[in-house]
Structures are given as structure tokens and as C-alpha cells.
Amino acid sequence: MTLAPTVRLAHASLLEILALLDERLAAGATSISLEVLDPEFGRGRCAGEWVEYDGQRYLHRPFRVWVDLAERRGLRLLTPRVRAAPLIELTFEPLDRSLELGALLRADDAPSRSERYGADSPFARVSKLEDPGFVLDLADALERALLPSGARVLDLGINTGDEFVLLRALAPVLADATLVGVDHSASALAVCRARFPEPRVELHHADVATLGSLGLGRFDLVLSIGTLQSPGIDGSALLRQIVRDHLTPRGAVIFGFPNCRYVDGEVEQGARMRNFRQPELGLLVKDVAFFRRYLQQHGRQVFVTGKHYLLVTGVVGAPD
Ligand SMILES: C[S@@+](CC[C@H](N)C(=O)[O-])C[C@H]1O[C@@H](n2cnc3c(N)ncnc32)[C@H](O)[C@@H]1O
Numbered sequence: 001m002t003l004a005p006t007v008r009l010a011h012a013s014l015l016e017i018l019a020l021l022d023e024r025l026a027a028g029a030t031s032i033s034l035e036v037l038d039p040e041f042g043r044g045r046c047a048g049e050w051v052e053y054d055g056q057r058y059l060h061r062p063f064r065v066w067v068d069l070a071e072r073r074g075l076r077l078l079t080p081r082v083r084a085a086p087l088i089e090l091t092f093e094p095l096d097r098s099l100e101l102g103a104l105l106r107a108d109d110a111p112s113r114s115e116r117y118g119a120d121s122p123f124a125r126v127s128k129l130e131d132p133g134f135v136l137d138l139a140d141a142l143e144r145a146l147l148p149s150g151a152r153v154l155d156l157g158i159n160t161g162d163e164f165v166l167l168r169a170l171a172p173v174l175a176d177a178t179l180v181g182v183d184h185s186a187s188a189l190a191v192c193r194a195r196f197p198e199p200r201v202e203l204h205h206a207d208v209a210t211l212g213s214l215g216l217g218r219f220d221l222v223l224s225i226g227t228l229q230s231p232g233i234d235g236s237a238l239l240r241q242i243v244r245d246h247l248t249p250r251g252a253v254i255f256g257f258p259n260c261r262y263v264d265g266e267v268e269q270g271a272r273m274r275n276f277r278q279p280e281l282g283l284l285v286k287d288v289a290f291f292r293r294y295l296q297q298h299g300r301q302v303f304v305t306g307k308h309y310l311l312v313t314g315v316v317g318a319p320d
Pocket of ligand 1: 185208225
């Protein structure tokens with residue numbers, strides 16, 4: 001571990017801080033500590049405004065700025081330590097890029113392609129139940145969907161069932177719903193079955209390419225999170241099939257497109273091209289625009305929300 005002295009940065013601009021971090025990282029630092037103004041002394045001020053304390057001036061930054069800076073530079077921000085007022089010490093450590101989830105999944109020797117996201121895969125450590133943005137955005141999307149009681153819900157790529165947990169917790173109207181999940185991972189479905197043993201939860205071990213042959217019928221809500229862009233899935237063909245064959249006339253959809261990556265226990269916002277240091281949203285925007293347009297053309301009002309996952313929600317508005 002490289003031990004370097006804490007740098008006091010009462011007046012440094014963000015550009016100067018970035019330059020300092022980059023210089024230290026290029027020199028191989030494994031930990032960088034900065035002494036900065038405690039954001040609590042600047043409550044209500046914007047980033048870059050001045051705070052006076054005991055006759056001295058300090059540059060204020062809301063805590064969110066430090067969190068964003070760490071995220072965008074691939075660093076972990078440790079719990080701040082209080083120093084002599086009005087300062088705190090912030091310590092940043094580089095994340096271990098070899099622990100990027102996508103890379104781990106590619107390197108994982110899963111027994112088959114369908115087990116890449118299986119119950120024992122590195123993906124199993126990521127829980128959307130612990131992502132506040134995802135939970136709150138899904139809650140809003142479900143509210144917009146105006147689901148009837150006794151609804152039928154289909155989830156494509158249900159994995160171990162986190163979305164069923166959320167549906168039940170966030171939409172009380174779904175208490176007596178029939179929940180149908182499809183996934184090609186047998187191990188993930190086994191976990192899902194153990195969590196939802198009741199007969200009103202139907203699980204199908206199948207490739208979504210065979211959706212048409214499963215005889216599932218029509219649904220009040222079709223949901224698919226983080227699945228439609230998977231290798232081997234033609235997302236636009238699947239969308240057409242869902243709208244044509246699997247929605248009731250007032251049926252709603254919620255599709256989630258990943259807009260983040262998981263690295264060394266942290267989540268970094270923004271879809272990436274492989275080897276891009278900063279987010280590149282071209283493919284995501286193209287897919288979201290296609291889904292939005294198609295759903296609008298098929299009678300749905302469409303909302304695009306979300307942060308780590310962009311949610312495309314298509315609903316038929318409330319009757320007049
Ligand atoms: C990235 S995971 C998302 C899982 C879950 N919806 C979530 O967001 O946590 C993609 C899921 O889709 C499943 N999947 C991918 N391609 C599939 C296919 N062609 N047919 C059926 N399931 C598929 C995977 O097994 C995995 O469970």
C-alpha cells in the first residue's frame with residue numbers, strides 16, 4: 001500500500017483536484033487522502049461557492065460531488081473522517097478493475113451459456129432489491145401501469161425472482177396476481193421456485209426465443225429487466241411478439257435496459273462500450289428510442305425513467 005501524506009485542499013478547483021488524482025494514480029498510488037471542507041459547513045451552497053469559517057475561506061462542495069468524482073474516476077470513497085473543524089479527510093482507493101462483473105461473467109467457466117447468470121455465477125451477488133433508484137423507479141412504473149386485481153404478469157429473464165419480490169412489495173394490487181417467469185438458467189429458476197413455492201407463481205425453463213410455443217397467453221403486464229439486450233436475443237423481434245401475442249388490450253410493459261456496470265462491489269452509472277473509460281450511451285439510446293416509438297405506435301403512452309437501469313414503461317392511459 002502506498003502511504004502518501006494527506007493533501008489539504010481548502011481552495012483547489014475541481015480541475016486541480018482531478019489533475020492531482022490522475023497524477024497520483026499514474027504514479028501507482030493505492031490510496032489518496034484529501035483534507036477538504038466538511039460539506040455540512042456549506043449546507044445550501046452550490047459546488048464551488050465559498051464558506052467562511054474562523055476568518056478563513058474554504059471552497060464548498062456537496063458530498064454528492066465527492067461521490068460522483070470517485071465513481072467517474074473508478075475509485076472507492078471510504079467513510080470520511082472528521083478532522084479539525086471545518087475539515088474532513090476523504091480517502092479514495094482505486095477499484096480492482098479485474099473485478100468488473102461483465103469481465104468476470106465472460107471469464108466464468110459456466111457449464112453452458114444458459115448458466116452464465118446462474119445461481120452460482122458472479123451475477124448472483126448483485127441485488128436490485130438494494131438499489132434505491134431501481135426500487136423507486138419500478139414503484140412509479142407499476143403505479144403508471146394501472147394493474148387490475150387478479151392480474152397476470154409475465155417476467156422474461158426472471159432469474160432468481162428479485163422482480164417478483166419487488167412486484168409484490170411495491171404493488172399491493174398484485175397480492176392475488178398470477179406471476180409467470182421465464183428463464184433459461186435452471187439453477188436460477190430453482191432458487192426462484194424455492195422463494196415462491198405457491199402455485200400462483202409459474203416458472204418456465206425455456207429460451208425466450210421459444211416464447212411463442214409455451215402457450216402462455218396474454219398478460220396485464222409484461223416485464224423484462226436487463227435481458228432484452230442479451231446475446232442471442234433479438235430484442236426488437238421479441239418486442240413485436242410481446243405486443244402482438246402476449247398483451248391484453250390494456251396490457252402494460254416495463255422494460256429495463258442496463259445503464260451501469262458493477263466493479264469490485266461498487267456500481268458505476270452509464271452504459272459502456274468495452275474499453276471505454278467513460279460512459280457511451282449510443283446503443284442504449286438507439287434501443288430505448290426504438291422501443292419507445294414502437295410502443296407509441298401500438299397505442300401505449302410511454303415513459304422513460306431510471307438511472308442504473310433505464311425503464312421504458314408503456315401503458316394504456318386511464319379510461320375517461
Ligand atoms: C442480466 S440477467 C437479469 C436478471 C433479472 N431480470 C435482473 O434484472 O436481475 C438476464 C437474465 O436473462 C436470462 N436470459 C438471457 N438470455 C435468455 C434467453 N435467451 N432465454 C431465456 N432467458 C435468458 C438469464 O439467464 C438471466 O437470468
